[in-house]
Amino acid sequence: MEEEEEERESLTLDKSLEAKYSKELDVAVRAVQMACFLCQKVQENFISKSNNQVHSKDDNSPVTVADWSVQATVSWLLSESFGSKNVSIVAEEDVQSLSKAEAAGLLAAVVKTVNNCLAEAPRFGLQGPLIPLGTSEVLEAISRCNSNGGPKGRFWALDPVDGTLGFVRGDQYAVALSLIENGEPVVGVLGCPNYPMRKEWLSYHHRYHRIISKLTPPTSESWDKGCVMYARRGSGEAWIQPVIQGNKKLVWPNSARPVNVSSIENPALATFCEPVEKSNSSHSFTAGLAHSVGVRKQPLRVYSMVKYAAIARGDAEIFMKFARSGYKEKIWDHAAGAVIIEEGWRCGD
Ligand SMILES: Nc1ncnc2c1ncn2[C@@H]1O[C@H](COP(=O)(O)OS(=O)(=O)O)[C@@H](OP(=O)(O)O)[C@H]1O
Ligand SMILES: [Mg+2]
Ligand SMILES: [Mg+2]
Numbered sequence: 001m002e003e004e005e006e007e008r009e010s011l012t013l014d015k016s017l018e019a020k021y022s023k024e025l026d027v028a029v030r031a032v033q034m035a036c037f038l039c040q041k042v043q044e045n046f047i048s049k050s051n052n053q054v055h056s057k058d059d060n061s062p063v064t065v066a067d068w069s070v071q072a073t074v075s076w077l078l079s080e081s082f083g084s085k086n087v088s089i090v091a092e093e094d095v096q097s098l099s100k101a102e103a104a105g106l107l108a109a110v111v112k113t114v115n116n117c118l119a120e121a122p123r124f125g126l127q128g129p130l131i132p133l134g135t136s137e138v139l140e141a142i143s144r145c146n147s148n149g150g151p152k153g154r155f156w157a158l159d160p161v162d163g164t165l166g167f168v169r170g171d172q173y174a175v176a177l178s179l180i181e182n183g184e185p186v187v188g189v190l191g192c193p194n195y196p197m198r199k200e201w202l203s204y205h206h207r208y209h210r211i212i213s214k215l216t217p218p219t220s221e222s223w224d225k226g227c228v229m230y231a232r233r234g235s236g237e238a239w240i241q242p243v244i245q246g247n248k249k250l251v252w253p254n255s256a257r258p259v260n261v262s263s264i265e266n267p268a269l270a271t272f273c274e275p276v277e278k279s280n281s282s283h284s285f286t287a288g289l290a291h292s293v294g295v296r297k298q299p300l301r302v303y304s305m306v307k308y309a310a311i312a313r314g315d316a317e318i319f320m321k322f323a324r325s326g327y328k329e330k331i332w333d334h335a336a337g338a339v340i341i342e343e344g345w346r347c348g349d
């Protein structure tokens, strides 16, 4: 009797968890799918045109039209879906450099990119604006992402383009969105537009980008150029679905399947992930550390939170990043990936 009651209680608890975050997860996945669509368009443009579209921030890190446009788009979609009073967001970009008189052309490009993307919202199961957003609305959507975060209450953490360097080089990057409640990430969504559904397609992707006109991609049924991974705290599951390509519609749950972390126990068979840039982590230190614990394989050096995606689906086992002293890690660089791996790890229980 007592056991039955306990079981009923735990079922109710699971149900309430499901009810608690399922709308947030649903909207977040759709918004990230839209962001992937936006980024793919901008990245295609980067590859086909050689003019300089990369801008430098005060810390000399790169920023592009895609970073600001994704931040504006996701911020606008979250506010529309949940009401701007209920939405608090911490995100990477601000509007300082975008608001300067000399950045008028750049700002116009952002406004156009945001509106082109939002016009596609119905295809992703969301509602766009009735009329295109004006410049001030776009700036407002970006600058609204200035929440203080903190250990109490609810806020979203967004990295509009993580691995901007990978993005401008036509390589890997991610869009990362997570919901944090009382200091704990409870929803995580990682859009990886250049990380195919299957690992074997990765080398194909690289060839595809280097000699873009000479190769015909596999048929659309067998080829999913990018993926979106997501998880909800307490569900014990993490999921992967293909990034929507062309002008297809997102039909929920869009051929999603569960992902599992690797079951490898022998360090000699394990692969560790680390940043591509030496300035973001010490490669010699990680090599020494890997050797001392018996890891023998070459590291997987990949830009952005795709490292988390690789671990979540068992393509790699370890993540090491040792930033130079004084560098403060940002929550938007980790929260989404952390909840996906933690839930995907429970999947194997
Ligand atoms: N100096 C320094 N040290 C460590 N980390 C830094 C540093 N500068 C920036 N960043 C942050 O690193 C994010 C990219 O991390 P990655 O692991 O993808 O690095 S790499 O691009 O593969 O080299 C990158 O994220 P994005 O700005 O979103 O690209 C930054 O948040
Ligand atoms: Mg950046
Ligand atoms: Mg980042």
Ligand SMILES: [Mg+2]
Pocket (backbone or CB within 6 Å): 067, 092, 159, 160, 161, 162, 163, 164
């Ligand atoms: Mg970023």
